[in-house]
Amino acid sequence: MQNAVQRQARQWAFEKKKIVDKTADVQLLYRPEIVARDGRYVAFANRVICDCFSGLEWLPGPDKDISWKEGCHWAKGLSTGGGGWRLPTLNELRGLFRMNKNRDNLSPLFEISMTDVWSCETQDESSAWGFNFLPGNQFWTCKTLSRRFRVLAVRQRIYHAFKKTPQKIPD
16 A cells, blocks of 8 residues: 555656757656655655645745735745645644654754744634644734744645556657
8 A cells, every 4th residue: 555655756757847958848757856754754855745644745935924915825826746735724733733842843844943833714804823833722813913923835635547648759
């Protein structure tokens, strides 16, 4: 039985990257290489982090202060690995949290400051829910607040079955 990382690697084997050379445009198969592992997580060269247990894919945002609206716009505009990114729910953020004595409650593969992270869930028109990885609690605050807030993008990977058909090579 294949785990999420093996399915991910197989899926990316079918994604194409356009490479231009001196003779012609050539479509080549592209699969990002694995650059790090942390037990549960696998980091790929394109910065995508695969959670082997949940099957979710994560993409850390810029390690700088960001408001909820800017975070939503950033996540929706991502095209990395085929797009389909969004802000995580509170349950998805809780799933990343791990209580440690060293206070590294998020895998170091995420490479963001241990601080507050925006969720997609809103309280009303002006406030949204956030998650703090230091104590592991959730709270709601004003969407325009950006100080100490970071953003993570998440998506559920969709695996497609491809049938390979012979292609006629043009003369």
